Amino acid sequence: MFRLLPARSFIFLRPGNPHYIAKSWHLISSRGTITREATGVRIKVTAPYTIWNMASPTSSMSKAIQVAAGDELQQVKLLTSTNDKYGGVIVEMEEPIDPTTFISILRASISHWKQLGKKGVWIKLPIHLVNLAEPLVKEGFWYHHAEPKYLMLVYWIPESANTIPANATHRVGVGAFVMNGKQEVLVVQEKSGLFQGTGVWKFPTGVVDQGEDICEAAVREVKEETGVDSEFLEVLAFRQSHKSFFDKSDLFFVCMLRPLSFDIQIQDVELEAAQWMPFEEYAAQPFVQKHQLLKHINDICWEKFNGQYSGFNHMPVSSNFSDKQSYLYFNSGDLKRHSSS
Numbered sequence: 001m002f003r004l005l006p007a008r009s010f011i012f013l014r015p016g017n018p019h020y021i022a023k024s025w026h027l028i029s030s031r032g033t034i035t036r037e038a039t040g041v042r043i044k045v046t047a048p049y050t051i052w053n054m055a056s057p058t059s060s061m062s063k064a065i066q067v068a069a070g071d072e073l074q075q076v077k078l079l080t081s082t083n084d085k086y087g088g089v090i091v092e093m094e095e096p097i098d099p100t101t102f103i104s105i106l107r108a109s110i111s112h113w114k115q116l117g118k119k120g121v122w123i124k125l126p127i128h129l130v131n132l133a134e135p136l137v138k139e140g141f142w143y144h145h146a147e148p149k150y151l152m153l154v155y156w157i158p159e160s161a162n163t164i165p166a167n168a169t170h171r172v173g174v175g176a177f178v179m180n181g182k183q184e185v186l187v188v189q190e191k192s193g194l195f196q197g198t199g200v201w202k203f204p205t206g207v208v209d210q211g212e213d214i215c216e217a218a219v220r221e222v223k224e225e226t227g228v229d230s231e232f233l234e235v236l237a238f239r240q241s242h243k244s245f246f247d248k249s250d251l252f253f254v255c256m257l258r259p260l261s262f263d264i265q266i267q268d269v270e271l272e273a274a275q276w277m278p279f280e281e282y283a284a285q286p287f288v289q290k291h292q293l294l295k296h297i298n299d300i301c302w303e304k305f306n307g308q309y310s311g312f313n314h315m316p317v318s319s320n321f322s323d324k325q326s327y328l329y330f331n332s333g334d335l336k337r338h339s340s341s
Contacts, residue, residue: 079109086163088120089113096128099135106139114157120164121155171245172208173252174218177301178230178259184276185301186259188225191272200287201277203254213327215314218255226274227265230257234311235329236300239293254297256304256311279305310334 081089091109113121123141125132127149137143141153145167156162178186187201195202206221208214215232222230233256244250266274282288283298303309312329319326 076108077105078112079105081109081113084120084122086120087118088122088164089118090122090124092124093126093129093132097132099132102132103135103139106136110155110157119156119158120162121157123153123155125151125153127151168248170240170249170251172214172217173205173250174208174214174221175203175205175252175254175297176218176222176230176257177203177236177254177304178222178228178257179279179301179305180259180262180276182276183279183305185279185282186222186226186228186264186274187277187282188266188274189272191270198287200285201275201282204274205252213314214253214255214329215327218253218257222257225267225271227267228262229260231260232256232314233258234304234313236304236309236311237297254300256301 079091081091084090097105110121121141122144123136125136130151133151133153136153136155139155141155144152144154144164146152154164156164176186180186186204188204189199189201190196204222204225206217206224208217212220214235219230219232222228236254236256238251238253240249240251242249262276264274264276279302283302288294288298300309304311310331310333313332314327314329315332316325317328
């Protein structure tokens with residue numbers, strides 16, 4: 001085990017221990033100075049120095065350092081951290097601390113982690129410790145991502161190019177194609193956003209929540225916006241776009257759902273109206289006809305309804321990478337036909 005003393009650290013020894021002072025002189029004379037003072041002896045370390053805790057009691061190094069460490073060494077504090085899976089460390093700050101004291105401890109910790117060969121440093125700041133963000137940035141940290149209750153900053157210790165992964169690059173959205181037995185599709189008019197005041201009827205859409213599956217998000221959005229209960233059937237198609245939301249990319253999944261109820265109760269905070277509309281009337285809207293993306297989506301939905309198209313079913317699966325259940329989306333119909341041929 002060892003502990004790294006940063007530059008400008010001080011070790012204090014009792015003046016009545018000349019034997020240990022002499023031993024210490026040989027150990028750190030190349031990295032510091034020793035001066036006598038009225039209250040004791042000061043050893044000033046001017047460069048980082050590793051203090052080893054040797055297992056053998058017969059070693060002269062271990063005697064000098066063990067006594068100093070056991071009785072008289074002013075301990076150097078380090079930040080509490082846990083190891084990540086990629087050779088880095090994670091620090092989760094919790095208790096308030098003076099910024100000046102924090103930076104002193106931070107510098108000692110980084111020196112220690114450098115000796116251990118660590119790479120990335122992740123520091124998670126809860127919102128009540130936001131006063132530490134500026135000092136961290138001045139020490140070379142940068143923002144990685146932010147959530148409602150914390151800010152994550154990162155630092156790269158080695159001189160090599162950093163391999164810290166970027167923050168999440170995509171937002172995930174869903175659109176719900178819900179058609180009843182009368183060939184009527186569930187559509188809504190929005191109070192805000194791109195379609196505000198246009199009179200355009202569109203599928204219910206929304207953003208997938210953190211930790212939520214695509215299939216669950218589609219069902220939830222339909223229920224929240226229209227009050228209609230539904231069952232997820234397939235992912236019919238998906239679209240990727242870029243620079244769509246604060247420079248983030250976007251994945252949009254068109255999902256087919258089976259209605260389990262038919263009475264509509266609109267969410268009046270977001271919607272102007274909702275209704276069951278004949279599919280041909282929906283597809284004939286000028287706005288829909290002018291947009292290639294929407295025309296392709298309508299063609300896919302209509303072919304699916306007529307049994308001429310197969311989307312992606314969802315299958316719950318487990319994985320060695322996680323103990324949580326996830327879903328695999330695939331064309332089960334074509335797979336079955338290929339397996340039986």
